Structures are given as structure tokens and as C-alpha cells.
Amino acid sequence: MSVVDLGGRVGFWRRLPVRPKHVHVVNLEPAPADLPEWVEVDHGDACALPAEIADRRYDLVFSNSVIEHVGGHERRLRFAEAVHALAPAYWVQTPYRYFPIEPHxxxxxxxxxxxxxxxxxxxxxxxxxxxxxxxxxxxxxxxxTELVDKTQMRAYFPDATLRSEKVMGLTKSLIAYKTA
Incomplete structure (x- = not known):
């Protein structure tokens, strides 16, 4: 499986007990120096991907706690468009706006x-x-840092299944996912 991680970090993928064949991390942060052979890192804005990334296709788009940091509704729309264009399947997680504790x-x-x-x-x-x-x-x-709610996530990912991660019965974060 090939995965593009929008806004992620290589360290996350290194810690997993099972990993994809290829991971392409796109982030505004600089790449770490020592990359394993199965990881590719590019400096890029997930809301305005350079053509050499936007024209590629992956099996899965992954994004964990990024959409709330991209900068307003218009940029979240562009982020969602990139998710839809890059792969037939995706997993996008974000903290839920109405959880009583602001997670950041x-x-x-x-x-x-x-x-x-x-x-x-x-x-x-x-x-x-x-x-x-x-x-x-x-x-x-x-x-x-602009937390989003369920209505917004449904608007950005209308073809997704929306799941709630709960803590003590309260929704802590939202996951929009779609299988291929």
C-alpha cells in the first residue's frame, strides 16, 4: 500500500508495528535527516500541493490532527479537495470543537x-x-488553531463515514474515512 500523509511526521510511521510499503509525508516542517528507504518526505502545503505531488495517486490519504490548522474554511475546502483527488480511500482525524477540553x-x-x-x-x-x-x-x-464540528466534517467529506472517538461518553475527536 502507498500512503500519503498530509501534515504528518516520519516518527509516527516509525513507531507503528505494521507499516505500509511506501509512505510519502507532505509537511511544512523540514524533513528529518535519517529517512528509512520506505519513506519519502516533501516540503509542501496540503492546501496547495505542487503539481509533482498533486498529480500522483496513492492507495490511501492519511491525516491526523491537521485540518484544524490549515487556516479557515477556504483552505479547509482546498485540503479536502486534495484528499479526494489523491486516493480512493482516506482517513482524516481532527479534535472535535465541542469537546469540553481544548486539546492543544x-x-x-x-x-x-x-x-x-x-x-x-x-x-x-x-x-x-x-x-x-x-x-x-x-x-x-x-x-x-480552529477546531471543526461534525457539520463541517460532513461538508468537507460528504462521501465519508464519520466516526466519533469518545472519552467518558463525550466525542473527543472526529474521523472521516472512506474505503476504496
Missing amino acids: WIAPGMQFLPVVVRREVARKWPLAYTPGRTREEALSRVLW
Whole structure:
């Protein structure tokens, strides 16, 4: 199986007990230096893939917790279009907007606060994954994190089965998947 991972990391695939024959990771981050022979990494924007990636076909598109970081509805649409075009099957996971804990900062209800308050939480919250940032850095992180809901996921992936991952009976994240 050939897999394209939009926004993923090589480390994720290395840790799996079973792996695909070929994984192509496309991310805005730089590639690690030591790549196994079964991994290919390209620097690229999943919402505006370069032709040399967009013209390829894979067995599966995989994306884990990326769609909420691509930047607004228009870019999420482009992301979804890339998913649909690259393979007949896909698996796209995202944290659920209405889970009571915002997963990036592990802060209760943070996703519902005004942007200025989210910025300050992002700077000072003790459980944040990046506390101590400047106001500008924190604001950038906050603005690039926009959780989505079930209606949005159904709109972006209308041919998918939508599953809910639950914790204590509450939906924690959503998975849109389609088999070939």
C-alpha cells in the first residue's frame, strides 16, 4: 500500500508495528535527516500541493490532527479537495470543537473564548505545550488553531463515514474515512 500523509511526521510511521510499503509525508516542517528507504518526505502545503505531488495517486490519504490548522474554511475546502483527488480511500482525524477540553492547550473551554483571551491562555496556561511565548507568537498559534464540528466534517467529506472517538461518553475527536 502507498500512503500519503498530509501534515504528518516520519516518527509516527516509525513507531507503528505494521507499516505500509511506501509512505510519502507532505509537511511544512523540514524533513528529518535519517529517512528509512520506505519513506519519502516533501516540503509542501496540503492546501496547495505542487503539481509533482498533486498529480500522483496513492492507495490511501492519511491525516491526523491537521485540518484544524490549515487556516479557515477556504483552505479547509482546498485540503479536502486534495484528499479526494489523491486516493480512493482516506482517513482524516481532527479534535472535535465541542469537546469540553481544548486539546492543544489542555484548557477547559478555551476554544469558545474571545481571541484576546485565548492568546493570553496560550501564553500563560501551565498545561500549554508552548507556554511563555510572546503575545505575537501566542496569537499566531491561536489563530492557526480552529477546531471543526461534525457539520463541517460532513461538508468537507460528504462521501465519508464519520466516526466519533469518545472519552467518558463525550466525542473527543472526529474521523472521516472512506474505503476504496
